[in-house]
């Protein structure tokens with residue numbers, strides 16, 4: 001970080017709302033976010049998949065406009081892209097036909113900087129980030145770690161006040177990611193970074209605790225900042241230190257808190273397809289997780305389970321949510337255990353497990369709605385558009401597609417209904433009672 005006034009507010013959002021179009025109207029992904037990014041801090045944005053982290057980052061960068069509210073840079077509301085930020089992307093986003101140096105110079109070219117100054121600044125950024133010697137290489141000649149270094153250099157060369165990073169380490173192998181994180185801090189801590197603040201989107205809790213001064217946990221439906229955790233640990237922060245582990249566990253608990261989602265606070269809040277989205281989990285994944293849980297005699301700590309499976313928390317939580325929704329598992333104080341029916345499901349052969357799954361259909365709001373709608377038609381068929389319209393009031397188009405994909409997978413598996421992709425039609429089998437004599 002350069003010499004800087006540590007309390008200066010660089011970025012601010014006021015009641016920032018961002019909606020995406022659904023067929024039934026606009027649906028807010030961010031619902032009134034108030035945020036301040038100060039000089040001198042690293043802020044991590046954490047949250048489950050789909051909670052709006054990338055959307056918030058893009059709003060801060062001015063890449064997408066707010067639907068309501070404002071984003072400001074140094075007190076001035078944005079009108080287009082944010083001149084005080086530069087972005088590092090998960091997938092590097094390099095132009096393959098340009099050399100390392102040409103890629104790094106791109107940002108300056110866009111800002112109208114002349115060729116000699118561009119070259120000088122690019123070489124400085126390339127040196128800073130450990131890429132010297134690679135100036136004339138093409139991206140395809142580089143390892144993932146070196147490519148992401150180019151991504152860093154390209155963002156840093158414009159000396160943005162705030163560096164915005166969207167999961168910059170998640171496409172890298174574990175060791176490369178660890179190395180790059182360490183290098184980033186080695187430059188940041190002594191103030192060698194040509195930027196005053198960093199905002200990083202991540203789904204990795206350890207990464208957030210390792211890097212950030214503040215961790216903001218986002219929630220969806222509505223899209224709000226659900227919690228803020230300050231990390232006052234001195235750096236470097238050893239992962240096996242007690243304070244590190246305690247903080248990670250606290251943040252973990254915030255992220256896994258599911259009381260609002262799956263256990264309605266009052267019995268009056270009936271689960272509906274609108275208030276209970278199906279978690280993105282395939283039947284194969286669910287069955288696999290149930291089988292693994294069946295091997296444990298005691299409830300399993302979710303963090304340990306993620307480690308055991310080599311999964312990120314973001315990938316594990318939807319599976320656990322799904323088992324809970326199906327009443328195959330319960331989660332208590334961050335530990336998950338199979339229920340009786342979950343144990344039966346895990347141990348059953350294919351046909352029996354399909355029947356167990358089908359028997360839970362009433363508890364799966366969207367599957368239940370689809371099934372009853374189909375059974376209420378004369379011929380047991382309905383076009384997918386009917387269900388799309390039904391969901392469009394509560395979900396964006398993308399979310400509607402995802403919800404129907406999951407419901408199709410689950411319903412097909414349980415043999416409750418079939419889906420014909422050619423004529424885009426669901427068809428249910430006759431009710432068991434209708435087949436009797």
Ligand SMILES: Nc1ncnc2c1ncn2[C@@H]1O[C@H](COP(=O)(O)OP(=O)(O)OP(=O)(O)O)[C@@H](O)[C@H]1O
Nearest residue numbers: 020029048049050051052053054055056396398399
């Ligand atoms: N251009 C778009 N049009 C419609 N819906 C969108 C669009 N971009 C994102 N969404 C929806 O907005 C929600 C938030 O997406 P976003 O990518 O911001 O979340 P995220 O927390 O970054 O998720 P992930 O960790 O999976 O990247 C998701 O449900 C997504 O489907």
